[in-house]
Structure formats: C-alpha cells, structure tokens
Amino acid sequence: MTTDTAHDTSAELTMDDLYVLGADDVEAFAVNWNEEPSPPPFHVIVDGRKFSYVGQTYLVRGYGAELPDWVKAEDAAGHLVLFVERADRLLAYSYDPTAVDEDEPAEAAAAEAAEAPAAE
Secondary structure, three states, X not given: OEEOOOOOOEEEEOHHHOEEEEEOXXXXXXXXXXXXXOOXXXXXXXXXXXXXXXXXXXXXXXXXXXXXXXXXXXXXXOOEEEEEXXXXXXXXXXXXXXXXXXXXXXXXXXXXXXXOOOOO
C-alpha cells in the first residue's frame, strides 16, 4: 500500500491489499485501513482504476440492507465499488469506467511537453 506523499488525498493499492466483503447476496472488495496511521484517502487507485469516496459510510456490523442495496445500484449503473474499513465504519468508494479523469488532460499535456524537443 502506498500513499501519495505530495497529497494525502490518494493511495495506490494492489489486489493483494484487498479482501472480499460479503454482504447478504453481494460481494465487494474492501481494504482494512485500521493499521494505517494516516486517515483514509479521498481516492484509492487499484490497477489503474481511480475509486473516489462517495460520502457514505456503513457500519462494519449491522449495516442492514442499505449496503447491499447501494452495491446493487452501483453495479446496475456500471460502476465498480470498493470499501475502506476504518474503526467500525466502511467508507464507500465508486469507480465509473466511463468518467473522464479531470487530472488526465493536465498529465497528458505535461508528458507531451516533456517529450517535445527543446527550442533552440
């Protein structure tokens, strides 16, 4: 697990960092953030997919039908979900594969500028 040292708003994880959370008839990936000294990030990047915190949390125990219903709604919308476990809460994250990452144009422009030959 690596956090972005310049901005603690994102962390990059691998599949090895995740576990499968079973809730009623749905399953979702989750990461245990309880051992991390830093607060959970706003973005979690897994295999190039940038999951964003959606502002919802669920109890680790006793979430009722709300958590499975949210997972099903996100799945129906074509989104992937991820949960970050912190203390007794599961923070909900979503990834929309059709969304355009606002950071990509700036990163692409910077990469193009770096590759361009220097003016003489």
